[in-house]
Amino acid sequence: MLGRTEGIVLRSRPFGEADLILEYLTRDFGVRSAFAKSPRKIKSRFGGSLEPFIHSRISLLGREDASLPKLTQSDIMTSFQPLREDIKALLQATEFAELILKLLPEREPAPRVFELLLWALSTLQSMTMLHGMIMSTGGAAAGANASGVTAPAAVKNERETRERWQFIPAVFKARLLSLTGYAPSLRGCARCGAGSRVFYPREGALLCGACARSGPSLEISAALPGIYRNLSEWPLEKIMRIRPSSGLLAELKKFIHVHLAEGIAVTVKSAKFGHGPAE
Numbered sequence: 217m218l219g220r221t222e223g224i225v226l227r228s229r230p231f232g233e234a235d236l237i238l239e240y241l242t243r244d245f246g247v248r249s250a251f252a253k254s255p256r257k258i259k260s261r262f263g264g265s266l267e268p269f270i271h272s273r274i275s276l277l278g279r280e281d282a283s284l285p286k287l288t289q290s291d292i293m294t295s296f297q298p299l300r301e302d303i304k305a306l307l308q309a310t311e312f313a314e315l316i317l318k319l320l321p322e323r324e325p326a327p328r329v330f331e332l333l334l335w336a337l338s339t340l341q342s343m344t345m346l347h348g349m350i351m352s353t354g355g356a357a358a359g360a361n362a363s364g365v366t367a368p369a370a371v372k373n374e375r376e377t378r379e380r381w382q383f384i385p386a387v388f389k390a391r392l393l394s395l396t397g398y399a400p401s402l403r404g405c406a407r408c409g410a411g412s413r414v415f416y417p418r419e420g421a422l423l424c425g426a427c428a429r430s431g432p433s434l435e436i437s438a439a440l441p442g443i444y445r446n447l448s449e450w451p452l453e454k455i456m457r458i459r460p461s462s463g464l465l466a467e468l469k470k471f472i473h474v475h476l477a478e479g480i481a482v483t484v485k486s487a488k489f490g491h492g493p494a495e
């Protein structure tokens with residue numbers, strides 16, 4: 217018997233005429249699929265609580281090893297409605313969900329990934345609302361003194377908020393990679409320990425000239441390993457205090473993209489055949 221927990225809907229698909237199969241990230245049981253009977257009928261007891269990214273208190277009925285426990289209760293804790301109404305935020309949240317489904321094995325309890333997703337959705341929603349306000353008021357909303365905000369200040373506010381918004385996926389991805397055992401190795405050459413600033417995504421590591429073989433590589437700046445470590449290790453409640461320069465944020469985004477696209481894609485494919493994450 218699984219029992220009660222908190223869940224965030226990652227994905228859902230229709231099943232039969234009126235039923236749904238949901239994929240949840242739960243606080244206690246990790247990623248779990250669940251079967252919801254007739255939620256698409258009017259007056260369903262689930263109300264509107266099964267939309268993507270809704271955070272609910274849920275009850276799952278079934279044996280611990282059941283592949284498809286039954287959802288018997290779902291009460292909304294956080295609706296994330298404003299997040300679903302903004303197409304960019306919705307796409308970003310969808311990428312979060314897809315990465316979790318790709319990197320986290322099913323049924324493996326991962327309370328820290330749950331906390332991370334909840335943080336990412338909440339922060340994304342508030343930054344999206346703040347950015348929307350700045351756009352609609354020409355910057356006045358973000359200024360302490362609404363009447364005194366000039367046009368250049370509005371542009372600066374808009375750019376800053378957009379960069380803060382873009383910082384959220386960088387934090388989410390860096391931490392998710394650490395929590396799932398796919399963190400890149402950035403402390404010198406992974407083979408001999410010599411200093412190196414060349415990252416080999418297929419190795420997931422820095423390698424020096426003597427140890428490197430052929431394959432795609434990416435040169436990183438001296439500042440990247442430090443900020444990457446801070447992103448992975450700082451407490452979430454303080455993490456928005458980290459303010460990388462525009463250049464460093466752009467580098468961070470590119471680095472994570474390359475690591476995920478050229479390194480992890482290959483590793484995850486092989487993990488399906490039983491090798492599992494590196495840790």
Ligand SMILES: [Zn+2]
Nearest residue numbers: 405408424427
């Ligand atoms: Zn080396």
